[in-house]
Amino acid sequence: MDNLTAARATMAFSLGFHIIFAAIGMTMPLFMSAAHWLWLKKKNPVYLELTRMWMRGVAILFAVGAVSGTVLSFELGLLWPGFMRHAGPIIGMPFSWEGTAFFLEAVAIGLFLYGWKRMRPWVHWATGLAVGVTGFMSGIFVVAANGWMNAPSGFDWIDGVAHNIDPVKAMFNRAWLHQSIHMQLAALQAVGFGAAGIHAFLYLRGKTRDVHLRALKIAMTFGAAASIAQPFAGHFAGQRVAQLQPAKLAAMEGHFETSRRAPLYIGGIPDEETRTMRRGVPIPGMLSFIAHDDINAEVAGLDQFPREDWPPVVITHIAFQIMVGIGMAMALLGVLYFIYARRDRFPAWFLRALVVFTPLGMVAIEAGWIVTEVGRQPWIIYNIVRTRDAVTPVPGMVWHFALFLVLYIGLAITTVWLFKRQIQTVQKKFEQQT
Template sequence: MDNLTAARSTMAFSLGFHIIFAAIGMVMPFLMCAAHYLHLKGRAGPYLELTKMWMRGVAILFAVGAVSGTVLSFELGLLWPEFMEHAGPIIGMPFSWEGTAFFVEAVMIGLFLYGWDRMKPWVHWGTGLGVGISGFLSGIFVVAANSWMNSPAGFDWVDGKAENVDPVAAMFNDAWLHQSIHMQVAAVQAVGFAVGGVHAFLYLRGRARELNLKAMKIAMLFGAAAAIVQPMVGHFSGEQVAKLQPAKLAAIEGLFETQTYAPLTLGGIPDEETRTMDWGIEIPGALSILAHLDPSAEVIGLDQYPEEDWPPVLIVHVAFQVMVGLGMLMALLGLLYFWFLKKRSFPRWFLWALAGSTPLGMLAIEAGWVVTEVGRQPWIIYEVLRTSEGVTPVPGMVWHFLLFLVLYLGLAGVTVWLFGRQIRVTQRQVEEGSP
């Protein structure tokens, strides 16, 4: 494994690990607040127990997310010093705002954890809501920094250096809006399905049935709504990618030749040597509609770029297909959820389907980040600085990759054990009627 591959692998694994906990950290506080709200409104049911169970989970996952996020910030300087030399002054503002949001989130979670019976009930509830809002803002600021890498703005590139830096224009670049919306909706969708699926499974196993049924309903209200909205958000993102990164869109669809009435391909395996798409099902004109709202519009293909500037077409295409496929499946389950909620009855087969869908949203997030990051290659700053030019010249990066791999796998194991323990303790207390 060469230095560049090791550095990219380290960053990819770290980001792939952190994004799961970041998504949970953004959304779980809102689920917690929903349960707490129902308790304060006097609704019948074990909403207080549910609030405290989710509160402990938020605390655990906040700690893990803080650790993995901090490691990522160090890795930027450790692995990509050339990138940070140029990008640091430009995208410092969203990172500083993210740090501020993280500080507020930490304060709010402390107030919520230790504010029971020490604060007025609705003030205490407000601190929990503050955890969610600050966490959500933190995610938006980080995505804004990443979107700048896909659509660099706010500077002039002169003789290999950035001049006339405008940090506001850099932060609010052309890609920040669609990337932020897409990621935040995906987080709500993924966490809603993950939490709903876990509680559906526990309900089917006969554990604390009332608590788990109500928990599943709260989580799926968020997850199902986000899953139904996400295809429209995805369409908006597709239009923006077509405008800002046409090479990425071409790789996503395996479109090797520029053409009008460009087809949208379902499935398929792109062959870069023959420049063909094998085994796919083409929908004529659908890609032109997705990109330009016109079936006859021309869509730029990979033939407009030298091959050394192509993204890895196979990886990007397959990741996109996985993301869209899982997203459409969750949208269908979301529609079914609202149908059965209206009928006030959930068939066992549907609850088992929800239980089986527990990891789908997280897998879709991972696939989406592969599309975003790998689809930008070979650029670390799109069409400005190549990834190979941003990597550290210091050898031995493979040892960093192996170290972080072992540490993160261990951290993941401990986190799963702690989270499972909290769920089991709460389930047992509810079943035994303990406070």
Template sequence: MAVAYGQAMDDLTAARATMAFSLGFHIIFAAIGMTMPFLMSAAHYLHLKRGDKVSLELTKMWMRGVAILFAVGAVSGTVLSFELGLLWPGFMEHAGPIVGMPFSWEGTAFFIEAVAIGLFLYGWKRMSPWVHWATGLVVGISGFLSGIFVVAANSWMNAPAGFEWVNGEATGIDPVAAMFNRAWLHQSAHMQVAAVQAVGFAVGGVHAFLYLKGRAPELNLKAMKIAMVFGAAAALVQPLVGHFAGERVAELQPAKLAALEGHFKTSTYAPLTLGGIPDEDTETMHWGIEIPGMLSVLAHRDPAAEVIGLDQYPKEDWPPVLVVHVAFQVMVGLGMLMAVLGLLHFWFLKKGKFPRWFLGALAASTPLGMIAIEAGWVVTEVGRQPWIIYEVLRTQDAVTPVPGMVYHFLLFLILYLGLGGMTVWLFARQIRVTQRKVEAS
């Protein structure tokens, strides 16, 4: 079976699948690891200000979750670092001397995060209460900075800068310009807000479900409120950040914009297509709803502006249009749905009562933010194809010449599925233990 599978999947496809699965796994735990410390710190703050025991138990429950997820994120992130060298030596040869700075800064932020987690875990009754609280906040801040530095490295792949390419070699290297390239701001902002949004809704949805089940109602209601303040606020900000990101993509990567919108023909008064299925053979969109001129407005703030289509590029330079377009529609659709739920959350929070139908809707929305993050990274990564470094190095030219990549993919698939299952079990166990303790008190 493995031999037959290996014959069906060439080494380039297997290497891309390995990287895609590894990144798709890590990004979930990275997002949780960046955001959960802030939820933990919010609960801890409420305990210190009000002295209520429920907030203390919630803080300790989330603290254990942060520790578990930090360990998983560290493992999966380290694997990704090794995979860059093992699977894509051509990329490291080109990028290593140029874009190493954000990776080194990410390592520094990770070190600070690890120290802060240790201080928070073992600082109970050993430190001043507010100093102890501050160490928990540092966990979140350093984790957030770590995410920004990693995204800065990825943004360089979409908008390479800080070097001149002469006779196949990089010269005049400027690591600062490489890190703070033209794509780093919109990608970092979009990703960090998405992490807060996704984790806020995931945590809020889980606790809304547990509240509806009647388990430790005071604990779960408080947890849902804290998480949804973060998630709902991020969901309302995200459309503005996403619009800014779309304008930058239109400027820096017009082929990606054309693919994610299914825009085949360069035109003025370009329509925005809602839904639809792009057909690369006939270069048309099927079954979509067109809004005339809206794509020109969103991309260039002018309904008469020209939007570059895929017809300006040879087909071998097109991203996979169907995949990118569908992923983009999923991301935007789920984002708008969460924005509506975020508005409703603040409305019901102001009224002081959450109806059961809304709590049920929150419970059902638990995975939506994570799905949107995965779809967004499909847009980012697949939309850059066929380039691993945009318009500098093709993905097929960066892959390792070592054969047998399919076995590498299968190995990591099994390992990650096992690691993911163990993490979910540990996290669920912590929730059950805390709920029993609160219910018994």
């Protein structure tokens, strides 16, 4: 493994680990606040216990997310000094704002954890809601920085040096809005279905059913609503990618030749040598519609770009297909959820489907970030700095990768153990009460 590959693998693994806990840390406080609100309104002790259970989970995930997020910030400087040299003066604002949001989130968590019986009930509830709001803002600021990598703006690039820097324009770049909406909805989807799937599993086991049914409803209300909204956000994102990164869109769809009435492929494997799609099912004109709202519009293919500027087509296409496939299935389940919730009856097959989908939302998030990051290659700053030119010249990055691989695996095992222990403790408490 060469230095560049090791550095990319380290960053990919670190980001892939962190994004799971970041997504949960952003959205679980909203579930917790919903349960707390229901407790204050209805005084049903089940909602109080759900609030406390999710509160402990939020605390655990905040700690894990803080550790893994801090490591990522160091890795940017250690592994990619070429990126920081160019990007630091331009895109520092969202990182500083993210740090502020993280600080406020930490304060809000402290107030909520230790504010029971020390604060007025609705003020205490507001501190819990603040945890979710600041977590969401933190995620938006980080995505804004990533959006700048995909659509760099706020400077003039002259002879390899940035001039006339405008940090506000850089932060609110042309990619931040669609990426932020897409990511925040994805987090709500993944965590909503994940939490609902866990509670559906416990419900089907037949113990403390009332508790788990109420928890499932809270989680799925968020998850189902986000899932139904996501296809519309995805359409908006697809159009923006077509404008800002046409090579990425072509790789996502395995679209090699520029054409009108371009087909959208379901499945298939792109063949970069023959520049064809193998075994895919084409839908004529659909790619043109997605990109330009016109089935007869021309869509740029990979033939418009030098071969050395192509993203890894097969990886990008497969990851995109996984993301879209899972997302559409979740949207369908979201519609069914609201139908069954209105009837206040959930068939056993639907609950089993939620159990199956417990991890799939996170799989879709990981696939989506593969599309975002791999689809931008070979650029670390799109059309400005190549990834190979930004990596550290210091040798031995493979040992760095091995060290962090062990660290993150250990952290993941510890987190799962803590969560399992927490669920078992709460389950026993519920059983004793009933």
